[in-house]
Structures are given as C-alpha cells and as structure tokens.
Amino acid sequence: MINLGDIAVLMDCHVGICDNMGSYALEPGDSGLVVDIVEDPEYEIAQVGLLMAGNIIYVQQASLEPLE
Numbered sequence: 765m766i767n768l769g770d771i772a773v774l775m776d777c778h779v780g781i782c783d784n785m786g787s788y789a790l791e792p793g794d795s796g797l798v799v800d801i802v803e804d805p806e807y808e809i810a811q812v813g814l815l816m817a818g819n820i821i822y823v824q825q826a827s828l829e830p831l832e
C-alpha cells in the first residue's frame with residue numbers, strides 16, 4: 765500500500781505525466797516522494813503523484829512499490 769509521504773520506486777518502464785502535462789519516460793528503480801494519490805473508482809485505477817527532480821509526475825499506483 766502506498767501512502768502520502770512514502771518514497772515509492774517504479775517496478776517497470778512507465779511514461780509519467782507531469783503536472784504541467786509534459787511526459788517523462790521512467791525506468792525501473794526511479795523513485796520519488798508520494799505527494800498525491802488520485803483514485804478513480806469507476807475505472808479502478810489509482811494515479812500517484814511523485815515529486816521527482818522538482819516536478820510532480822503522475823504514474824499508475826500498480827507500477828509502484830514503497831521503499832522500505
């Protein structure tokens with residue numbers, strides 16, 4: 765389970781969307797601070813906002829694991 769304030773690590777290749785609508789190619793092992801969690805019950809998909817290099821980048825929660 766990912767919570768606000770966690771450090772989360774990507775487990776697969778992923779294209780993240782920045783809060784300014786730019787896109788970022790992310791690799792397994794990239795990590796960031798969880799600053800936002802957006803759940804969409806209609807589609808059963810959760811997006812997580814990660815603070816990475818001064819940007820908030822949104823990725824699917826299913827692609828993340830919390831750093832222990």
